[in-house]
Amino acid sequence: MSTATSTTRPERPVAEAGPSGWHRDRVERRLFSVVRPLTIAFLLLICLFPFYYMLLLSFRPLDAVLQDPGALWPSGGEVDPGTYGDVLRSTDDGGQGFLTFLRNSFVVAIGTVVLTLLVSVPGAYAVSRLDFFGRRQIGALFLGVYFFPAILLAIPLFVFFTRIEQRGTLTGLLVVYVAQVAAVSIYMLRNYFDTIPASIEEAAEIDGCTRLQTMWHVSLPLAMPAIASNALFIFMIAWNEFLFALLFLVEKRDNWTVSLGLSQLAGSIEVPTTVLMAGSVILTVPIIVLFFLSERWLAGGLTAGAEKG
Amino acid sequence: MTTGGPTGQAATLEAPERVPPGRRPRRAASTRVKQDRRTGYLLITPTFVIVFAMVVLPILWTISLAFQQVRLLNLRTTGVIGDYSLDNFTNVLTSPGFVDALVTTLIYSVGGTACAIGLGLAAALALRRPFRGRGLVRACMLVPYVAPVVAATFVWTTMLNPQFGIVNHYGTTLLGWDDPIAFLSSSKSIAPFGVDLHISQSLVTVVLFEAWRSFPFAFLFITARMQAIPDSLEEAATVDGATPTQRFRHIILPQLLPTIAVLTVLRFIWTFNNFDDIYLLTGGGAGTQVVAVRVFDYLINRGDIGAAAAQALVLAAILGVLVTIYLRLFGRREDVA
Numbered sequence: 001m002s003t004a005t006s007t008t009r010p011e012r013p014v015a016e017a018g019p020s021g022w023h024r025d026r027v028e029r030r031l032f033s034v035v036r037p038l039t040i041a042f043l044l045l046i047c048l049f050p051f052y053y054m055l056l057l058s059f060r061p062l063d064a065v066l067q068d069p070g071a072l073w074p075s076g077g078e079v080d081p082g083t084y085g086d087v088l089r090s091t092d093d094g095g096q097g098f099l100t101f102l103r104n105s106f107v108v109a110i111g112t113v114v115l116t117l118l119v120s121v122p123g124a125y126a127v128s129r130l131d132f133f134g135r136r137q138i139g140a141l142f143l144g145v146y147f148f149p150a151i152l153l154a155i156p157l158f159v160f161f162t163r164i165e166q167r168g169t170l171t172g173l174l175v176v177y178v179a180q181v182a183a184v185s186i187y188m189l190r191n192y193f194d195t196i197p198a199s200i201e202e203a204a205e206i207d208g209c210t211r212l213q214t215m216w217h218v219s220l221p222l223a224m225p226a227i228a229s230n231a232l233f234i235f236m237i238a239w240n241e242f243l244f245a246l247l248f249l250v251e252k253r254d255n256w257t258v259s260l261g262l263s264q265l266a267g268s269i270e271v272p273t274t275v276l277m278a279g280s281v282i283l284t285v286p287i288i289v290l291f292f293l294s295e296r297w298l299a300g301g302l303t304a305g306a307e308k309g
Numbered sequence: 310m311t312t313g314g315p316t317g318q319a320a321t322l323e324a325p326e327r328v329p330p331g332r333r334p335r336r337a338a339s340t341r342v343k344q345d346r347r348t349g350y351l352l353i354t355p356t357f358v359i360v361f362a363m364v365v366l367p368i369l370w371t372i373s374l375a376f377q378q379v380r381l382l383n384l385r386t387t388g389v390i391g392d393y394s395l396d397n398f399t400n401v402l403t404s405p406g407f408v409d410a411l412v413t414t415l416i417y418s419v420g421g422t423a424c425a426i427g428l429g430l431a432a433a434l435a436l437r438r439p440f441r442g443r444g445l446v447r448a449c450m451l452v453p454y455v456a457p458v459v460a461a462t463f464v465w466t467t468m469l470n471p472q473f474g475i476v477n478h479y480g481t482t483l484l485g486w487d488d489p490i491a492f493l494s495s496s497k498s499i500a501p502f503g504v505d506l507h508i509s510q511s512l513v514t515v516v517l518f519e520a521w522r523s524f525p526f527a528f529l530f531i532t533a534r535m536q537a538i539p540d541s542l543e544e545a546a547t548v549d550g551a552t553p554t555q556r557f558r559h560i561i562l563p564q565l566l567p568t569i570a571v572l573t574v575l576r577f578i579w580t581f582n583n584f585d586d587i588y589l590l591t592g593g594g595a596g597t598q599v600v601a602v603r604v605f606d607y608l609i610n611r612g613d614i615g616a617a618a619a620q621a622l623v624l625a626a627i628l629g630v631l632v633t634i635y636l637r638l639f640g641r642r643e644d645v646a
Contacts, residue, residue, distance in 0.1 A: 024552050025552040025553075028552045029552075029553060032553055036435050039432070040436065043428075043435070044446060044449055044450075046453075046521060047450055047452050047525075048452065050453075050464045050465060050468065051452065053467075053475060066472075066473050069473040069475055070475060070482065119356050119359060120356060122352035122355070123353050123355065126349045126352035126353045127353065130346070130348055130349035130352070131345055131346065131349070132345070132349030132353075133346070135349065148364075148368055149581075149601060149621060150582065151582070151601045151621055152368065152622070152624070152625055153367050153371075154608075155604075155608060155614060155617055155618050156366075156370035156371050156374065156618075159379075160367070175363060176363060178359055179362070179363030179364050180363075180364075182359060182360055210344075239457065240457040242458055242585045243584055258457075258459075259458075259459040260459075262463060263459045263589060266463050266466070273467055277463075280463050281460075283459065283460045284457055287456060288452065288455070291455045292448060
């Protein structure tokens, strides 16, 4: 960690360097003491305001927004949570069916997490620990794959899933997602396995464990924080994904994810913007909550891992 | 717990858990190596199969498709062995708008990468010294990056809306704009200081959006590298009378350059291939049609799979060339520094 060094430094031998240098130093320090908080304020504004605006619009009635677009908070009695009901209700009940979309998104995202971890945890362990032919080449292959644009992959997958008539299904989408994130997941987990000292595993070996036993009882528990943060990472990717959902699911409204549903309805004139803002909030909140939860917990998990090591 | 690996293995692992480990004589060193190799193959196989089937094969298939006349209509009758020709490539490369799309893609990725890294660097410098609440501020900086792209584009489209968008509202009432600006649908080219740059207002908007969305990534990378710079270097420079900008220029920046070089490659690749943001913001209209959006247009709206595949391949090839050139240039410079 960097520590506070120069800002409150009492001695300033710079003064001896000549009046002009001293002057410039002081001017710059003054300048930055003003610029720094301004920069932070500006960055906070651009990072948070759009999301505040999203929340604000989701609670304001549409005609109020049209009359007074500049309002930064809802005036008295203006708060109207009815938009959330509109957006969540099924289409049969006159809503937009986001509850179904939410369920689809959760199914796909959680399925992707589970399947990816089942595939990538053993894979990462193998790449990190075991010496087998082609181990390095596999690492390079996995990374090289990511230099190709998603749209390039999307074409043959689109053709393939059309042919086997799986294009509108969530299963098809899930398989694609797993393939998309498996390599990154392996890469992240491998780095973590590399940091676990081999001596711990050797101790287990001396006690007579086989490789798989060592992996299961020693390395996996140690790698739990990394696996958990990796799981969150995969969940975020799968939850936020848009292109493949658009290509595969667009014709089947029942299978839309929240991202796809929002993007499809955003262009239409019939659905009020405020209702779709409620949809945006619903799409964004799980991710933001997960992110802020994992922020703290992640730091705790990592330090715990260090103590054990 | 979902971390077991293939279920069969998990079952065999549970059994001997509490059994006192008996030493088997056959575990000689060479047997161990052989076993490791076998276990290695076993563990990597699922990943390999899925990545091969869903990533490597599709790439090969794209190459095959790019050389055939495949349309959505005759999709069911085309096989891997078909009539191969270069027609798609000649059609794509000579079709009107392809070069424009390529130039747009370049402007978008160079502009987006540069702005994102610049903003990320500014953020990392501003948050360098500890202050109360820095952890929270830092977390907030990452929000645009983790938020779903569809929600982010939707809220910005609404904010920039000419009729009731908040940006245009305050622009016209507070900043004295004559008319609301159609940020996302205006093909009017911008002309700073009277110089016509042939860059539409919408393209500038999507570049700035890209900077907003991906600066947190640069911020994370740069912050991590900054924390590794030893304080003693800067302290020595301060003692020698270096001002803050001099310390940045001669001490911090040189340490950050390799990180910035890597960031540039990564961000450039991702921005170059980016589809979601532009498709959702402008649909590719008003001078913002990048190649990825054009590929989508050929695939879905025109149903011309062959031409779409050919364009995607050209995109990947150009990207490969650009990245190679960059790595050559910067690989050298890093060695010197």
